[in-house]
Amino acid sequence: xxxxxxxxFFSRLKAGLGKTRELLFMNVEAIARGIGPVDxxxxxxxxxxxxLADAGAGLAxxxxxxxxxKWRRGELPDxxxxxxxxxxxxxxxxxxxxxxxAVAPPYPFVVLVVGVNGVGKTTTIGKMAHWLRGExxxxxxxxxxxxxxxxxxxxKVWADRAGAEFVRHQEGSDxxxxxxxxxxxAAARGTHAVLIDTAGRxxxxxxxxxEMRKVxxxxxxxxxxxxxxxxxxxxxxxxRNAIAQAKTFREFTGVTGLAxxxxxxxxxxxxxxxxxxxIDAPIRFIGVGESVDDLRPFDAAAFAEALF
Amino acid sequence: MFExxxxxFQGVVKALRGxxxxxxxxxxxxxxxxRLALLEADVNYNVVKxxxxxxxxxxxxxEVLASLSPDQHFIKIVHDEMTKMMGGEAQELDLARRPxxxxxxxxxxxSGKTTSCGKLALYLQKKKRSPFLVPxxxxxxxxxxxxKVLGSQIGxxxxxxxxxxxxxxxxxxxxxxxDRNGYDTVLLDTAGRxxxxxxxxEELxxxxxxxxxxxxxxxxxxxTGQDAVNVAKAFHGKLSLSGIVLTKMDGDARGGAALSxxxxxxxxxxxxxxxxxxxxxxxxxxxxxxxxxxxMGDILTLVEKAQETIDEKQARExxxxxxxxxxxxxxxxxxxxxxxxxxxxEELLGMIPGMGGKLKDLKGAAPDEAELKRTLAxxxxxxREERRNVxxxxxxxxxxxxxxxxxxxxxxxxxxxxxxxxxxxxxxFSQAGGRKAGRNLPFFR
Numbered sequence: 001x002x003x004x005x006x007x008x009f010f011s012r013l014k015a016g017l018g019k020t021r022e023l024l025f026m027n028v029e030a031i032a033r034g035i036g037p038v039d040x041x042x043x044x045x046x047x048x049x050x051x052l053a054d055a056g057a058g059l060a061x062x063x064x065x066x067x068x069x070k071w072r073r074g075e076l077p078d079x080x081x082x083x084x085x086x087x088x089x090x091x092x093x094x095x096x097x098x099x100x101x102a103v104a105p106p107y108p109f110v111v112l113v114v115g116v117n118g119v120g121k122t123t124t125i126g127k128m129a130h131w132l133r134g135e136x137x138x139x140x141x142x143x144x145x146x147x148x149x150x151x152x153x154x155x156k157v158w159a160d161r162a163g164a165e166f167v168r169h170q171e172g173s174d175x176x177x178x179x180x181x182x183x184x185x186a187a188a189r190g191t192h193a194v195l196i197d198t199a200g201r202x203x204x205x206x207x208x209x210x211e212m213r214k215v216x217x218x219x220x221x222x223x224x225x226x227x228x229x230x231x232x233x234x235x236x237x238x239x240r241n242a243i244a245q246a247k248t249f250r251e252f253t254g255v256t257g258l259a260x261x262x263x264x265x266x267x268x269x270x271x272x273x274x275x276x277x278x279i280d281a282p283i284r285f286i287g288v289g290e291s292v293d294d295l296r297p298f299d300a301a302a303f304a305e306a307l308f
Numbered sequence: 309m310f311e312x313x314x315x316x317f318q319g320v321v322k323a324l325r326g327x328x329x330x331x332x333x334x335x336x337x338x339x340x341x342x343r344l345a346l347l348e349a350d351v352n353y354n355v356v357k358x359x360x361x362x363x364x365x366x367x368x369x370x371e372v373l374a375s376l377s378p379d380q381h382f383i384k385i386v387h388d389e390m391t392k393m394m395g396g397e398a399q400e401l402d403l404a405r406r407p408x409x410x411x412x413x414x415x416x417x418x419s420g421k422t423t424s425c426g427k428l429a430l431y432l433q434k435k436k437r438s439p440f441l442v443p444x445x446x447x448x449x450x451x452x453x454x455x456k457v458l459g460s461q462i463g464x465x466x467x468x469x470x471x472x473x474x475x476x477x478x479x480x481x482x483x484x485x486x487d488r489n490g491y492d493t494v495l496l497d498t499a500g501r502x503x504x505x506x507x508x509x510e511e512l513x514x515x516x517x518x519x520x521x522x523x524x525x526x527x528x529x530x531x532t533g534q535d536a537v538n539v540a541k542a543f544h545g546k547l548s549l550s551g552i553v554l555t556k557m558d559g560d561a562r563g564g565a566a567l568s569x570x571x572x573x574x575x576x577x578x579x580x581x582x583x584x585x586x587x588x589x590x591x592x593x594x595x596x597x598x599x600x601x602x603x604m605g606d607i608l609t610l611v612e613k614a615q616e617t618i619d620e621k622q623a624r625e626x627x628x629x630x631x632x633x634x635x636x637x638x639x640x641x642x643x644x645x646x647x648x649x650x651x652x653x654e655e656l657l658g659m660i661p662g663m664g665g666k667l668k669d670l671k672g673a674a675p676d677e678a679e680l681k682r683t684l685a686x687x688x689x690x691x692r693e694e695r696r697n698v699x700x701x702x703x704x705x706x707x708x709x710x711x712x713x714x715x716x717x718x719x720x721x722x723x724x725x726x727x728x729x730x731x732x733x734x735x736x737f738s739q740a741g742g743r744k745a746g747r748n749l750p751f752f753r
Contacts, residue, residue, distance in 0.1 A: 048353055054533040057347040117556060117584075118418025118529065147584070149457035150450040157449035171457075202559040237416060239350035239533020241561040262417065265502045267535035290417075290447070 038071050038082050046086065049308040053270035054239050063089065087304040093273065094300035099282035101229060101257060103137060103193050108186035110194045110219055110226035112179075114212055114253055115233035116245055117200030120261040120287055122151065124233055125195045126158030127287070127295035137192040139164040142182030144175040144215065147199040155197050161292065165191060175199065175211060176218040183222050196227070203248035213252050231284060233259045236269030246275045255279060261287035264294070268307050330367045330378055339364055342386055342602075349562030349601045352537045355571045363389050387598050394567060394594035399551065399576040402522045403437065407492035410483050410519040413553070414512055414543055415527035417500030420555035422451065424527050424581055425497040426458035427589035428553075431579075432493050433464060440491035442467040442482040444475040444515070445499035455497055462586055465491070475499065475511055480518045496521070503542030513546055523550045525578065528569055530557045536565035537572045544573040554592065555581035562601050566592075635731050637695040641687045643730075644680060685713035686723050698724055 036042070043064055050060035067076065067086060076082045103109045111128070113121050125141060132139045141159045143166070145151040152168050159166040167182040179196050186194045198215065201208040219226045232255040234242050249255050258276075260269050263286050272283065283298035339360050346356045367385045403409055411428070413421045422445075429439040441459045443466065445451035452469050459466035467482040479496050486494045498515065501508035516524065526540060526549045543549060552573070554566055557580045566577055577592040687695065689712035694701055701709075701724065703717075710717045 051347060051353045052534045054350075054535070057344050116531070116559070118420060120418060148454070149461070150454035153450035153453050154448070202556065204558070204560045235418065235529075235531075237529070237533065237535055237539075238531045239536075239561075239564070240348055241350070241531040241559065244560055262502075265416070265535065266504060266538045267533065271533065 036079050038076050038079060042079055042082065043068055043071070046082065046308070050270065053268035053307050055270035055273050055307075056240060059273055083308075086308070087301070090273070090304035090307060091301045094276065094283070094298075094303060097276055097282045098298055098300050099284070100297050101231075101284040103132060103135075106225070107190065107192045108140070108183060108194045108223065108226075109192060109228050110183055110186075110196070110223060111229040111231055112196045112198065112215060112219065112227040112253065113231045113233060114198050114249055114255070115200060116202050116235075119200065119233045119235040119238075121145075121200065121233045122154050122158065122197055123290065124231075124259050124261060124285065124287060124295065125155065125197050126162065127292055128195055128285070129158060129162035129164045130292040131295060132193050133162050133164060138190070139193045139195065140182060140186045140189075140191045141166050142178055142194060142196040143168040144178040144182075145197050145199040146171055146173050146175055146178065151197070151199065164195075165189070176215050179215045179219050180222060183219055183226060187223060203245045203252075209248065209252040212249075216253050229257050229284075230255050231257045231259055232281070233261055234269075234272070234275065236260050236262045236271075237265065237267040238271065240271060240274070242271040243274050243278055246279050250279045250281075255281050257281055257284040259283070259285040259287065260298070263306075264288040269303075270307055330382060332368060335364065335367055335382075338382055345602055346564060346567075349564035349603070350531075350533050350536070350568075351564035351601065352534050352568035352571070355537070355568045358571065359390065359393060359567070362393075386602065387595070390567065390598035390601065391595045394570050394592075394597055395576045399578050399592075401432075401578065402550065403493065405522055408440070408483055408486040408494050409492060409523075410479075410494045410496060410521040411523045411525065412496045412498060412512075412515065412519075412521040412547075413525050413527050414498050414547065414549075415500060416502065416529075416539060417448075419500065419527045419529045420553075420581055421500060421527045422454050422458065422497050423584070423586075424525075424553050424555060424579075424589070425455060425495050426462060426464075426586050427581065428579070429459070429464045429495055430462050430586050431589055432495075433462070437493045438491050439464055439493045439495055440467065440482070440486045440489075441465065442479060442494060442496045443469045444478050444482075444496050446471050446473065446475055446478070447499045451497075451499065458586065476514045476518050479515045483519045494519075503539045509542070509546050512543075516547055523578075524548065525551045525553050526569070526573075526575070527553045527555060528565060530554050530563040530565060530580075531559065531561040532565040534568075536568045540569040540573050544575065549573055549575040551575050551578035553577075553579045553581065558582045558588070562603065563597060564601050566597050567601060637687055637690065637698060637727060640727050640730060641684065641695075644683060682713070682715055682719065683723055686710075686715055686720055689713040698727065 046067065047060045047064040050063060051057055055063075063086060066089065067082060070076050070085060071082070076085060101111075113125055115121050122145070129139045129141055139162065141155055141164050143152040143155045145155070146169060149171070152171060156166055156168070158164075165185070167178060167185055169178045169181070175198060182194050182196060185191070196215070196219070198212065199208075201212070203209065216227060216230065230253045232246060232249050232253075234245065238245075246255065246258075258272070258281055260272055260283060263269055276283070285295050286298050286303075288294045288296060342363060343356055343360050346359065347353065351359070363386050366389060367382055401411065413425055413428075415421050422443075425441060429441055432439040441455055441464055443452040443455040446469070452471055456466045467478070467485060469478045469482070475498065482496070483494050486492075496515065496519070498512060499508070501512075503509065524547050526543050528536065528540070532539070540549075552566075552569055552575055554563065554577050557563060569575075570577060577597075580590050580592050582588045582590055686709060689709045690701075694705065694709075706717050706720045710720050713720075
């Protein structure tokens with residue numbers, strides 16, 4: 001992940017937003033243009049824009065009320081000021097969540113990647129491996145998604161691309177056993193980072209969640225302090241259900257970080273505003289595309305800017 | 309959260325009770341709750357506006373049916389309106405034309421296209437069709453391999469796509485191949501793509517032009533949020549969708565995206581995916597979906613599932629027992645056996661209104677297969693008297709039962725606790741059901 005990220009990410013989001021405007025039948029032109037006086041209509045448009053960004057009706061209302069109060073106190077002369085105030089509020093809320101993932105000794109630093117089906121766990125791992133290799137870390141990828149057809153092959157391709165080591169078992173074997181072998185191999189070889197890919201699972205399936213708990217336990221027994229990071233991958237396209245996902249995965253695996261993927265579409269991922277209220281974990285990464293460079297550190301201000 | 313919402317919803321709706329008719333004055337609060345319920349279920353904001361407007365128009369001045377109180381009537385109007393908006397009857401695939409019939413699956417990354425392809429193939433095979441699977445995703449690593457593995461699991465042939473080829477050519481060639489080899493239905497699994505990726509959207513249009521599919525199905529994740537309308541509009545605008553497959557419905561997402569997508573495309577939802585196994589594909593029932601989005605529980609599905617496995621007479625007997633608080637471990641045992649036949653207990657409990665969030669308390673009551681066996685062993689190790697009256701189970705009896713069943717006293721205790729929970733729940737449920745909906749005990753019908 002490089003530092004030009006904030007700039008190009010922002011322009012990409014802007015570009016995405018431009019396309020959204022053509023697609024959407026939403027009624028927020030006044031806000032988008034950022035001109036004119038503030039009135040009740042503008043405030044309700046803003047609330048609407050937040051709801052459309054998946055921030056949730058309750059939270060959107062909360063923000064709108066706070067802005068309404070400011071407006072009544074005469075603090076918001078025009079729409080531009082209103083927008084800036086809301087962005088500031090959101091950026092301030094999320095700023096404490098800007099804590100990048102620090103892969104540091106004692107090695108191996110073990111990262112367990114979890115999430116529901118189809119959020120982009122494997123792709124995120126591939127990108128992380130690429131980033132860590134670029135930082136000079138020896139990396140090992142563990143194919144603990146032994147359930148989905150060809151998931152192992154998919155991860156192998158990423159391992160080869162990034163020049164990472166790779167540990168796998170047969171399809172259908174025990175995920176904990178793969179994780180166990182991977183951390184052992186990493187410890188023996190002096191590998192810095194182990195990234196464990198797991199099968200997507202709906203958080204409502206208790207037996208599958210128990211299996212995750214077991215992976216955490218086994219890895220921790222082998223390497224004290226491991227997993228050093230349990231990274232929950234959330235799909236920005238998802239709506240309010242992401243809250244339930246976060247709560248349940250936290251309960252079973254002790255989530256320590258979040259990755260928000262698919263922000264290169266028109267979905268805004270506003271649900272993280274609610275998610276971070278519920279669980280106390282930083283947002284480590286955002287995903288903005290399918291190529292190896294499309295993983296970025298989370299930037300609260302840029303995120304707030306792109307939200308509405 | 310959902311439970312709160314549902315309770316709140318019911319609370320406000322209750323305010324309508326005792327009113328002679330629904331009027332402008334007393335409907336606003338109820339409409340507000342409907343609006344919030346729909347937004348929390350991820351129905352798109354603009355769609356919510358349309359739905360609530362339609363509900364209001366219907367509800368105002370409507371004569372309250374003699375058999376219903378105004379609050380019940382209001383809920384009925386809400387439910388009916390949403391059902392109508394999601395399309396009346398379940399719709400089938402269009403397989404009438406001369407084979408081979410190409411069917412295209414399209415959608416965002418991770419929505420479940422490849423798995424749905426496998427499920428549809430199995431579904432078609434059961435309908436005596438001869439399906440052919442075509443992996444046309446040359447971008448995602450191992451995507452072709454994934455469909456090949458799925459195909460081999462269900463014994464359905466898969467086209468040997470060349471990952472270096474143009475997806476349009478792959479599809480064209482695959483349909484020709486199917487024609488020559490006597491496959492009558494061709495399932496084209498396209499790569500996941502963003503609806504704003506113009507190059508890849510154009511690729512889909514060219515595939516459509518090349519093979520002239522009879523169905524173009526958008527595969528959409530039931531957990532999708534507000535963005536569902538943008539996605540659906542873009543795909544529909546480019547391809548004229550013929551239907552939707554709604555996936556990951558086995559989770560606890562309320563699935564408001566179903567309503568949004570239907571509203572902006574007009575295309576019917578033809579299937580829902582309800583699990584990772586390849587037979588976990590079901591037809592779509594708008595009325596049940598309406599209940600789910602509103603958080604009213606999927607009573608109908610539950611009733612239907614239960615009907616398949618429970619004998620009417622036995623059910624009535626059980627209901628009588630429950631009402632007289634005579635639910636015993638013998639009945640519990642029987643229920644466990646039935647539940648095993650019906651599917652997972654969690655799945656069933658999830659369908660009961662208001663039960664969603666209580667699942668956690670009942671974790672112990674939703675046994676897996678091994679636990680089920682142990683539970684049955686424990687019950688079987690009891691005397692008839694013990695089974696009928698758990699109160700007699702003192703310490704020494706529990707010890708004996710543990711020994712006899714090869715379990716521990718703790719396990720016996722846990723079972724008894726679960727049983728009491730189940731008993732309490734069923735009692736509560738039977739009372740609530742009887743009062744509210746005029747439906748007593750949907751669980752056991």
